[in-house]
Amino acid sequence: MASITLDISDEQLQKLQAIAQESGISLEHLLRTRIEDWLSHPTSDFV
Incomplete structure (x- = not known):
């Protein structure tokens, strides 16, 4: 399984x-x- 790292704000976390x-x-x-x-x-609304 692959892993990713994502930076998010403290508020989002x-x-x-x-x-x-x-x-x-x-x-x-x-x-x-x-x-x-x-x-x-999936949706086509993603921008």
Whole structure:
């Protein structure tokens, strides 16, 4: 499996951590799931 590193602001990290915690899942699982959803349902609205 490949890995990537992404720089995000502290505020973005805190928001993502809060969403993951509210959902009862790890941050890694949250991000992996959202990426899988995005790849499964691409949209032409992305700019």
